[in-house]
Amino acid sequence: MADQISTASLDLSKLRTDYQKRSLTEAEVDPDPLRQFTVWMNEAVAADVHEPTAMTLATCTSDRLPSARIVLLKGVEDGRFVFFTNYLSRKGRELDENPKAALVFFWPELERQVRITGDVTLTSAAESDAYFASRPPASRIGAVASAQSEPIASREILEQRVRGLQSRFPDGNISRPAGWGGYCVKPVQIEFWQGRPSRLHDRIEYLLDASGKWAIRRLAP
Numbered sequence: 001m002a003d004q005i006s007t008a009s010l011d012l013s014k015l016r017t018d019y020q021k022r023s024l025t026e027a028e029v030d031p032d033p034l035r036q037f038t039v040w041m042n043e044a045v046a047a048d049v050h051e052p053t054a055m056t057l058a059t060c061t062s063d064r065l066p067s068a069r070i071v072l073l074k075g076v077e078d079g080r081f082v083f084f085t086n087y088l089s090r091k092g093r094e095l096d097e098n099p100k101a102a103l104v105f106f107w108p109e110l111e112r113q114v115r116i117t118g119d120v121t122l123t124s125a126a127e128s129d130a131y132f133a134s135r136p137p138a139s140r141i142g143a144v145a146s147a148q149s150e151p152i153a154s155r156e157i158l159e160q161r162v163r164g165l166q167s168r169f170p171d172g173n174i175s176r177p178a179g180w181g182g183y184c185v186k187p188v189q190i191e192f193w194q195g196r197p198s199r200l201h202d203r204i205e206y207l208l209d210a211s212g213k214w215a216i217r218r219l220a221p
Helices: 033-046 090-097 125-134 137-145 155-168
Strands: 054-060 066-072 075-077 080-086 100-107 112-122 180-194 202-208 214-219
Touching: 033 075, 033 100, 033 112, 033 180, 054 090, 066 080, 066 090, 080 090, 080 112, 080 125, 100 180, 125 180, 137 155
Parallel strands: none
Antiparallel strands: 054 066, 054 100, 075 080, 080 180, 100 112, 112 180, 180 202, 202 214
16 A cells, blocks of 8 residues: 655634834934843843844855854953854855854843844954863763764764764863864844734844944834
């Protein structure tokens, strides 16, 4: 008897959330979007948002093929959003080809979203060394053991690498690999989105002009 093929239907059209918690106006936002971001991040932390530093990082190859994944923000320094990863990973290769990126934070507990677009540079080796040294020992060993984004035959191979490094470096005191470090996103556009009832959301956008000043405008939801 021929195998029967069943097709499952997934209808999500009736799932809706009516956002009602807060509003956002041009008058109340800070003239500096980095200060405004700090206010919102502090409020997300205070509200016990799950993983408030988690952000979608979108990159694109030189031939315009996009990809996105979740990474963790590790700081906002000198007007730059900083994160760390493997330079030889897919995102690292794409940022090498096309050093521009988009970031998205979504904090559902506060019905908020922040979108950031900017130019990408590497952190200094000293900054990367300092952050790598601050990581838990197991995370340091994991970073060395994993050739991120490369095909691997089995999980056992990865675990063998970890065990080998653990035996060589029982205290986890292992140096930062040359192919691992930090990136900085220097924003040219930042949008703050506050959910509102009936999908009439508040969207306040900051755009960096040619003189290096931020212009603020409201966008239609």
